[in-house]
Amino acid sequence: MNHSAQRQAILAQLRSVTCHPTADELHAMLRGTMPQLSLGTVYRNLDLLTRNGMVLALHTAGAQKRFDGNTELHHHMRCESCDRVFDLHSLEHAGELEMVLQKILRATRCHAYHLEMTGVCDSCKNQ
Amino acid sequence: MNHSAQRQAILAQLRSVTCHPTADELHAMLRGTMPQLSLGTVYRNLDLLTRNGMVLALHTAGAQKRFDGNTELHHHMRCESCDRVFDLHSLEHAGELEMVLQKILRATRCHAYHLEMTGVCDSCKNQ
DNA sequence: GTCGTTGCAAACGGTTTGCACCGTC
DNA sequence: GACGGTGCAAACCGTTTGCAACGAC
Numbered sequence: 001m002n003h004s005a006q007r008q009a010i011l012a013q014l015r016s017v018t019c020h021p022t023a024d025e026l027h028a029m030l031r032g033t034m035p036q037l038s039l040g041t042v043y044r045n046l047d048l049l050t051r052n053g054m055v056l057a058l059h060t061a062g063a064q065k066r067f068d069g070n071t072e073l074h075h076h077m078r079c080e081s082c083d084r085v086f087d088l089h090s091l092e093h094a095g096e097l098e099m100v101l102q103k104i105l106r107a108t109r110c111h112a113y114h115l116e117m118t119g120v121c122d123s124c125k126n127q
Numbered sequence: 128m129n130h131s132a133q134r135q136a137i138l139a140q141l142r143s144v145t146c147h148p149t150a151d152e153l154h155a156m157l158r159g160t161m162p163q164l165s166l167g168t169v170y171r172n173l174d175l176l177t178r179n180g181m182v183l184a185l186h187t188a189g190a191q192k193r194f195d196g197n198t199e200l201h202h203h204m205r206c207e208s209c210d211r212v213f214d215l216h217s218l219e220h221a222g223e224l225e226m227v228l229q230k231i232l233r234a235t236r237c238h239a240y241h242l243e244m245t246g247v248c249d250s251c252k253n254q
Numbered sequence: 255g256t257c258g259t260t261g262c263a264a265a266c267g268g269t270t271t272g273c274a275c276c277g278t279c
Numbered sequence: 280g281a282c283g284g285t286g287c288a289a290a291c292c293g294t295t296t297g298c299a300a301c302g303a304c
Contacts, residue, residue, distance in 0.1 A: 003303085040294090103223075170270070172284095
């Protein structure tokens with residue numbers, strides 16, 4: 001794993017950023033330092049990193065997939081105005097939520113869940 | 128609203144079915160009684176019905192959107208084997224979950240959420 | 255030389271859209 | 280005759296894939 005410069009750059013970029021870029025946003029970010037980098041390579045590596053559990057793919061609401069360099073369990077909030085995705089890490093009632101969800105996981109014999117809240121983010125609210 | 132036979136048929140079909148068909152699945156279902164019906168019309172009407180709140184669009188995980196004729200609040204389970212979506216209506220701990228989620232909604236000033244569980248459905252488990 | 259990886263461009267697949275046409279008011 | 284809606288086909292756009300080339304071992 002991680003033999004190539006491109007792969008390392010993609011992973012590093014994704015981890016250095018708190019937002020959840022799409023593949024082409026990532027491509028645009030890296031174009032500055034890696035002008036040769038192709039979109040296909042970005043997709044290939046994101047797929048590979050996702051399957052190796054080093055990156056989270058948020059193929060949730062909205063048209064485009066978004067990627068998350070933080071693979072720890074956390075929930076997301078999507079702004080319905082700008083369509084960006086934010087982490088809900090320091091969530092109030094998070095412990096409570098996790099407890100209920102664990103119970104439900106057991107009851108439904110599912111093994112994963114994804115919770116996405118929808119609203120308007122602060123920066124969109126202020127304009 | 129609902130002036131056209133096609134629109135009524137699409138809505139009726141979606142409501143008469145407990146699964147959550149994609150646009151082309153719906154198109155295939157209706158082709159039998161409405162051989163002329165075009166995919167474009169299905170998309171156009173689903174979009175219209177969604178924006179009028181008569182249908183829920185589950186643009187969640189997976190590539191294709193799935194549509195839900197039941198606009199009441201409920202959660203979903205996606206089978207990772209066949210990729211179909213099921214309702215989790217009679218969920219154990221549902222009341223508990225709703226309470227926590229309402230608290231979180233208030234705290235985050237979001238106004239909606241979507242919870243999707245992932246697992247393997249019974250019919251896939253049995254083969 | 256083999257293998258993994260790349261850039262590029264073409265293909266793919268779900269969705270949207272432009273257009274001419276039709277039925278209803 | 281204006282308008283909303285349709286079927287059809289082409290366009291669109293995010294993503295995947297085939298291919299020749301390249302670099303590390």
